[in-house]
Amino acid sequence: MSAIEEILQSSLKPKEKQTRLVKAIVSGAIPVKEFMAFFQSATGAHKGTCADVMKHVSEQKPALLAPYLDILIKHVNFPLPRVKWGVPEAIGNLAKEYPAQAAKAIPNLLRNTTDDPVNTTVIRWCAAFALAEIAKNHPASRKQLVPVFEQIITREKNTGVKNLYVQTLKMIKKDNERE
16 A cells, blocks of 8 residues: 555544645655656545645645646546645646646636536636636736636626636736836
């Protein structure tokens, strides 16, 4: 049994499992390559936990996940809600250091912005976070994203989700005024 499986199958509480995995990956005790291979083959709750772990790893050490951005992009629209939460947040975190690579996720992220039963408020917020970080850090994507953000603002019912777009548009406007 791998170290990842040992942690996931232990009697620890879910949050403790996540914390332990994050520490192990960030410290190098669990190689990122091994973790990403496990993530790709994992099912159910384990896949969701791994997505959550990636969100935290990407906050602490984005360079660890940067080589695996294409794998993250493939999982943006994975059917499990926890994956649709964690993966976009990881992409948003990576967009701060790797904006051009993260911009490749835009088409997949946009599919999570619609208000339908599949895209819960949390899923829409996570997609908004990733899209906002891409727009903030990758000026070339703004031409595509600004009109989309304006359209989403008119239809989005949740204030928290809407505010992510509003704040990003304000920041972009200030940047444009400085130029």
